[in-house]
Amino acid sequence: MDRETATPTVRSMPGERAREWAARHRAYAATSTYVYDFVWDLTADAAGPFCTDVDGNVLMDFTSHVGAAPLGYNNPYVLDRLREFDLVDPLKIAGQDFYVSGEGVGDEGLPGPTGLMERLVDATDHYGMDTVFLSNSGAEAIENGIKICYDHTRAKYGITFQGGFHGRTLGALSLNRSKGVYRRDYPEIAAIHDVPYCDDAGSDPASCSCGFFVDGTSQLRRMLAPESGYVDPSEVAYVVLEPVQGEGGYRIPSDAFMREVADVVEEYDLLLVADEIQSGMGRTGKPWGSDHFPVEPDVISSAKGLRVGATISREEVFPAERSRISSTWGAGDVLASAQGALTMDAIEEFDLLDNATARGRQLVETLRDADPDGVVDVRGLGLMLAVEFATRELRDAVIEAAFERGFLTLGCGYKTLRLLPPLDVTEREVDLACDLLLDAVADAT
Helix, strand or coil, X not given: CCCCCCCCECCCCCCHHHHHHHHHHHCCCCCCCCCCCCCECCCCCCEECEEEECCCCEEEECCCCCCCCCCCECCHHHHHHHHCCCCCCCCECCCCCXXXXXXXXXXXXXXXXXXXXXXXXXHCHHHCCCEEEEECCHHHHXXXXXXXXXHHHCCCEEEEECCCCCCCCHHHHCCCCCXXXXXCCCCCCCCEEEECCCCCCCCCCCCCCCCCEECCEEHHHHHHCCCCCCCCHHHEEEEEECCCCCXXXXXXXXXXXXXXXXXXXXXXXXXXXXXXXXXCCCCCCCCCHHHHCCCCXXXXXXXXXXXXXXXXXXXCCCCCCCCCCCCCCCCCEHHHHHHHHHHHHHHHHCCHHHHHHHHHHHHHHHHHHHCCCCEEEEEEECXXXXXXXXXXXXXXXXXXXXHHCCEECEEECCCEXXXXXXXXXXXXXXXXXXXXXXXXXHHHC
16 A cells, blocks of 8 residues: 555445444444444555555544554554564563563663653653553553552542543543443542533633633632632642543643643642543644643553553652552553554654644644534644534534545544544645545535
């Protein structure tokens, strides 16, 4: 496949083999998400945002597997480095009971967990972070983030934000304030409070419409006020937020909102946990979504594009007691750690942060200039992009119409479509994606 000339080529979506494959899978799999019957053919050509399905359709994937494939398909930088390494078995070891050699401990092999942790410390040095705990997933990264805060503070309250999504384990679910289906009828961690999350990047305290700022103060400050508030700040273990909300609708907050959060956590000496599972790893045009705003997180939870889960903080925040946090497999997925480290190397070597900023701006400006019917907002930060529609039904119809053209997108929030192209997406590919999306909107309306 020549990435420079590839375009979606579709006979029917989904094709006969894809329908059969999906039906076979669903016969055994628990009911879950599965947006549509797209079945990637691992043996067929794929490059960048282009891939081939089991019916021979060439598709353009602007989901990057919900951000978990930040360099798209078959990135040569990662694959070429992996081919240099003679793979062994097991590739997943008891990584917090055994060590594995790798870059950073004297040899020139493929970077393993140690090399990945070194890179993460370098990437968070401006926040004073020096310690990493690796795990399997984003939910585990969040779980360990709040666990170390509970341990460090010995406090009982957690504060989250409306619209937030932090994962599907019971602890992470307790923090969620997006769709009710995620939490309904499950037990939760007690003493979690929430406040509104900013839904207008251009707002200030006077023009705020989300409810965070009210009567000359903020809901967060009012909650914690020593005399009139209802939560004792000395009993708050953490404040957790997404720098840009993901599942909640790709909401980009205002500087005023983030500055108030920063001021409050500093005033009361609260630990701030930044959920960077979608917004981190260069997705927004900076290493971390937090880097765009006047906040300084004490804990960063990362995953998806990192290929593993990671909880990053300062040594004194982590428990000093052995076995207080641990995992058989955490820090033990040798291949995934190597992929994460090489992804970080590729982002730096090929200036993909600058590319994310430029290509994201191109896509937003192109769609705004087109002003398609039914679209009420186009927004984004780097390549974390959203198109909001007048109704949920129209959004869903556009996703289906795009799919029929071989263009893969995803929904989020209530009526928003999200776009997550690979970080090395090209100008041509963005133009092609905009044409496909605009055609899908025209068809759906």
